[in-house]
Amino acid sequence: MLTRKDIIKKNEFLWEIPKLFRADMRVPARIYADEKLLGNIFEDQTLEQLVNSATLPGIERYAMVMPDAHEGYGVPIGFVGGIRTSDGVISPGAIGYDINCLTGDTKILSGFGYYREIKDFQKTWHREDIQSIEFNLQETVKAPVARFFKIKPKTKVFKIVTKSGGKIIATDDHPIFTSSGMVTVRELGVGKKVGIYPFEGVPYKRPQSRIILSEKDIEKTLFKLGRNAGETGFEQNLRVLKRRGLLPLTYDNTKLPYLLKIMGFVFGDGSMNFIGSRGDGIIHFAGKPEDLERIRQDLEALGYTPSKIYERESRLLYRGHRKKYVNHYFYVNASSLVILLNALGVPIGRKVFQEYRLPDWIFRATLWQKRLFLAAFFGAELRTPHPRKKKRTMFDCPVLTMHKADHLISNGRAFLGDVSKILGEFGVKTIYITQRKEHINKKGEISWGLDLVFSSEIQSLINLWLKIGFEYNKKRQRIANIAGQYLKFKNKIIEEKQETIETKIPDLLKIGLSYNEIAQQLASGNPLTERFIVDMCWKLKNKKDIQYFKIPPSFPSFGEFVRRNSFDAGAGVILWDEIVEKKQMTHKGFVYDFTVAHPDHNFIANNFVVSNCGVRVLRSDITFGELQTRLADLMNQIQRDVPSGVGRGGLVKLNQESMKKVLERGVKYIVEKGYGEPEDIEHCEERGVMAGADALAVTEKAKNRGRDQLGTLGSGNHFLEIQKVDEIFNEDIAKIFGLFKDQVTVMIHSGSRGLGHQVCADYVSIMHRVLSKYKIKLSDPELACVPFNSSEGQRYFAAMAASANFAWANRQLIMHLIRCAWQRILGQEGKKLKLIYDVAHNIAKIEQYDNQKLCVHRKGATRAFPPQSKEIPEEYRQVGQPVLIPGTMGTASYIMVGTETAKETFYSVCHGAGRTMSRHAALRAIRGNELCKKLESEGIIICALSNKRLAEEAPLAYKDIHNVVKVVVRANLAKLVARLKPIGVIKG
Known part of the structure; x- marks a missing residue:
């Protein structure tokens, strides 16, 4: 267990875990933070993950985290590591990939149609694919398990029972899919409809080696x-x-x-x-x-x-x-x-x-x-x-x-x-x-x-x-699921009738209750109405024949059942089942959970459905005073024009050929299609297209996830902000970037959507299967990797580059939609929105340091090249690369510039504030409607699809952005140029 005594203080903003801390560390581990931020970092598994990342084959100098670091998949968010291309590895978990739990006997449906109790995954989870629901396409997919949890419950535990007999026991903060989206067990009550996937499968048995x-x-x-x-x-x-x-x-x-x-x-x-x-x-x-x-x-x-x-x-x-x-x-x-x-x-x-x-x-x-x-x-x-x-x-x-x-x-x-x-x-x-x-x-x-x-x-x-x-056969499986669930519902009715007639009524008759008293005690609705129970009492008393299996006339036909209980009138794979009982349980054992490597973050437990990126900044030629009276109209127009949230389709629908062009040519292809200006290309990192991208390295599953998502904002921590330049720290550099006080800017934070996440999931699975081939031993299974120069490593790099191109193209299309909305509301007086810069913060790139080629992994970290770097636009070359740091909603964002000193971090800095609270914890602590009122009282217009999304992304859930930026500046990794304050926020 790592303690403060194991960490050496190098200076006020830099800390080091020596290489000798653990025998398998290949390099020391470094943390850029002040005392307060270091305390935040100690609250989760960030430092343990950082030490593990220092064991990656081929890693050079240091394994590092930025001041916004927090626990991630494999390595922490905020990680930077340079790994030799000659004999080192490449790892998806180090580029860019929450805990609520279930009891150990919960049955988890696998990708091969068998089920296992969740506790039995403890030793094999990293080799398993489990069933997940792809909400956008309404189909089941196989998804790798990214992480397995086994802990003692810290919250209340509840048992939920549904009308068809389904049961699940879970902690009160565990999310379950409902007709209102993912809702925690705490918020569920009797009568609420929950989403189920009826297919049960068969129990797992380990095959013999015969x-x-x-x-x-x-x-x-x-x-x-x-x-x-x-x-x-x-x-x-x-x-x-x-x-x-x-x-x-x-x-x-x-x-x-x-x-x-x-x-x-x-x-x-x-x-x-x-x-x-x-x-x-x-x-x-x-x-x-x-x-x-x-x-x-x-x-x-x-x-x-x-x-x-x-x-x-x-x-x-x-x-x-x-x-x-x-x-x-x-x-x-x-x-x-x-x-x-x-x-x-x-x-x-x-x-x-x-x-x-x-x-x-x-x-x-x-x-x-x-x-x-x-x-x-x-x-x-x-x-x-x-x-x-x-x-x-x-x-x-x-x-x-x-x-x-x-x-x-x-x-x-x-x-x-x-x-x-x-x-x-x-x-x-x-x-x-x-x-x-x-x-x-x-x-x-x-x-x-x-x-x-x-x-x-x-x-x-x-x-x-x-x-x-x-x-x-998707169609037959879908209909079979609905038919099977219908028959389970029918069977439940028959079993309830049989138990009532054979056991409950006779027992009550024996103690001398009247027919009406028995009816009042046992009646629960159709078919066990008071009239039915009185009739059964008379027949039993008079020894008349009873038909146990007769279904009441009011029982729905199969067609009626489909219309009432299926998602999207039977076109989807999810069915609705009603909660009939919820009670608190005493549970003294362990509880378990998975993190699933799938953008929709869900898996199927007891048939219940349980639950790459970058920034660009645009500048205008008008001030906040000139926009203020029309800001609300502009926000509403942008929200209408830019698709956001889970499942909303984009402006451009991609066929096989156009998908290939987006993946391999990025922003250049989008601009050629008329969605931008040639100068936009010059103001993107890598000029909006990363060399070496190969569409063939991206699986069809990943392509299908992105096919309808180009030009969409997404959800989670992705956002669109209208901002004003609140303060200029360096007038000369600000002038070169085209910035001035009180100027209106627009910030876009979005990525490669489901496509990039699927690429990571696909290759994590591939890499786990070939670890023995390359004799790689991992300190943590989440650090799945292969040699950079292996066929699998080269294919992953090509697929990751294609994902980056998709992300740049996505932000380019979003920018086009914002420009159209801008012109529609402001006309000619609004002039044009011009792109300052677009930079990725989940990416691996080949860079040269001291005559050595390294594959620099940046996971939640921003590239920050210094002056005279040939990789940045010529007009910025004399001052350095614009570094874009989005802040938390309602606080501030920063524009900085790279320095030569940052060479010690492979020219890398933070990428934002960094979470201190999980999304579910944020939902417990913060009410979205109250946060909305607070921000609006500060003059910030909020457009969000739900108050839940607002609460998840509240400033309280993140570190102090001002403190994070202060550490980066005081460590001389970047220089301040400007601070941007939000005046309008759009959340998916």
């Missing part, structure tokens, strides 16, 4: 396929499978889950063959584009490169009419994968004319592994849940169809029997197999349709849809 396929098994398959040792491709296919970690293949191989899903789909809507003169192996996949994209991602996880998704029009004769259909498909050209799948039991060629059974080895897999195969197979072949027409609260029997040639009918029945046998392990019942003549082809060959019919019993359907479900 071998499924060995090298000899693959050789046998090659011989069976007519390939002989020594021929071209024989040894090559073996090498490819070994290199990709697919041979030998064991039950605990981390790639087996992806293979099981691919197998299931190929058994259904896929096909594989050897084609052409060389006999190249090819696998063909057909389906909807969004489902095919998930298959492509899984193929990439196996190490294969699929083709893009194609579309093809076709016309089919249907009931005497030719209808046009658009088919989507892709393929993967990979002989080694075809050979591997065939060895695993997947047929090659036309499955109708192939004899095959369910592979024996699948029967020895764990339940969650079997689920992956079945769910992908069902995604291709099992019919969508469908309510009965005449019985409005019941569903048709699900049907699984396969087609077999005339002479293979018995084989088809045997295969469906295999499926039925495994279904029994999930509590899913089947009742019979029907047979119907299906088709006679041009050769006269007859194929038959075989239908495996499932039971329509309520619990069997719940198990089918909520334990197995569907993979690679």
Whole structure:
């Protein structure tokens, strides 16, 4: 445990933790702070994280934090570290990535459809992906766990029960998704609707290390396929499978889950063959584009490169009419994968004319592994849940169809029997197999349709849809979730009736209560009304027959249930469930939580949904006095024109080609499209485009997150401020920057939105998987890294550069929208808004120090180059780079300039005030409406989407910006130029 005694005071504003403090430190750790700020820094894990960052391979001189430092992911916010490019590493956690807890038995849904109790993640969390909800796209995604917490509860613990029987136990500050957004347990009450994701999955069991396929098994398959040792491709296919970690293949191989899903789909809507003169192996996949994209991602996880998704029009004769259909498909050209799948039991060629059974080895897999195969197979072949027409609260029997040639009918029945046998392990019942003549082809060959019919019993359907479900079929999974939840609700009604009739009423009759007294005590609403209970009392007393399972006429149909309880009329993945009980619990054990590496910061616990950046400053040619009477109009116009908050779409919608151009050309592409002036490019760090960016290094998932977000402000600590120049500290430099007293300026604080965060999450996951490959031992799993010059390191650097380009382009588009609003309200007298500078503060860049190339990681730190630096605009070169430091809402922001002394920090300074209070703590301590009134009484106009957002970002939640800036200036890392006071604030 680090104490004040372990820290050496170098001067009034600089402190050092010596390299000898811990044996694995490669360099000393330095803290820029005064006594007060150092005390703030000691309140969280900042210094422990700083010491860990000093262990990164290749780090030079010092691991440092700026005075606004606070705890982050992996390394602290405010971290600066220069790492050798020759033999050092690159780490996403050191560039830019809150605690409320759940009891240890809370079930957490994983990305592979199994659940584990949260306490069981303690040793494996850094290797796990869990299910998260992407609110903007209303779909589930796999998200890495960024951090795991295990603490004793410091607040009250509550149990919440919902109408359908859902239960969760959580601390009172834990946020749960509701119809009003994320709300803490403390604020929830009976009657409140909470968001749930109904899919349950199956319990996790660790797979055994038993071998499924060995090298000899693959050789046998090659011989069976007519390939002989020594021929071209024989040894090559073996090498490819070994290199990709697919041979030998064991039950605990981390790639087996992806293979099981691919197998299931190929058994259904896929096909594989050897084609052409060389006999190249090819696998063909057909389906909807969004489902095919998930298959492509899984193929990439196996190490294969699929083709893009194609579309093809076709016309089919249907009931005497030719209808046009658009088919989507892709393929993967990979002989080694075809050979591997065939060895695993997947047929090659036309499955109708192939004899095959369910592979024996699948029967020895764990339940969650079997689920992956079945769910992908069902995604291709099992019919969508469908309510009965005449019985409005019941569903048709699900049907699984396969087609077999005339002479293979018995084989088809045997295969469906295999499926039925495994279904029994999930509590899913089947009742019979029907047979119907299906088709006679041009050769006269007859194929038959075989239908495996499932039971329509309520619990069997719940198990089918909520334990197995569907993979690679978003629509069926969504409908299955709603149908399963509907049946759980129906089951709950039946169980309540049964308990009341069989137990509660007889017990009360025995003690002599009247019918009306019993009714008053037990009635809880439909179906347990007072009239119903009086009727049951009479029937029980007179020994009449009672129908336990009869559903009341007022019970909603499936369609009504969808309209009342689903997000976005059934188009989303979240359903609403009503709280029927909330009570405080005594909990003496530990409580647990995750930080999820996903911009929407949520995960699924007991089915409940629980919960890169930079600055630019524009200058005007008018004073606050000239704007004052029209300030409110300007604020309202900007708020209308600039999308902010979670989920709001941007000005420009990006297709594949334009996304590539934004990622690789940044501001230059946006200006060429007419959203800016050529001089804007000159006033951006790196001229608005970072070299080495590669759109191909950015995953499709990350691109999809950013596709609709270009030109949007976002939420959290991102903001837009109209400011006035309150004080000039250096007249000469201010003049060069175009600043004067009382001048109106605009500050934009936003970043790369969901895209940049997803890039970090994707590569943290990748890096964790290859740590052993590079023999890297971490002092903290959050410090995931790879050698800078490795293929993974270079791809991450290219993806990070692309993210930076997206962030610069985003701020450029926001600036364009502000300029349009400015002109609309002020006309010609407002003149033009000109960009002073745009600088990033979550970025890694290659810079040279003492003839050594370093990859300088700045996480919540601002570059501050001195005079004569060739990297800054020529007009500023004689005075140094503008350094933009946003303050807390309602206080002040600063413009400074870099100095030569800052070379000791790799020309880096703070990036803002730095938090001292979590967002949830801020919500407990501050009321947003009161803060709004206070700021407005000080003459600041506030435009915010919610009072909650205001409270989260209140000045009280941050360090004193004036003190932070004082440390930077007194340490001679930067010189003051001007102070900017807010006159209008827009928050997402």
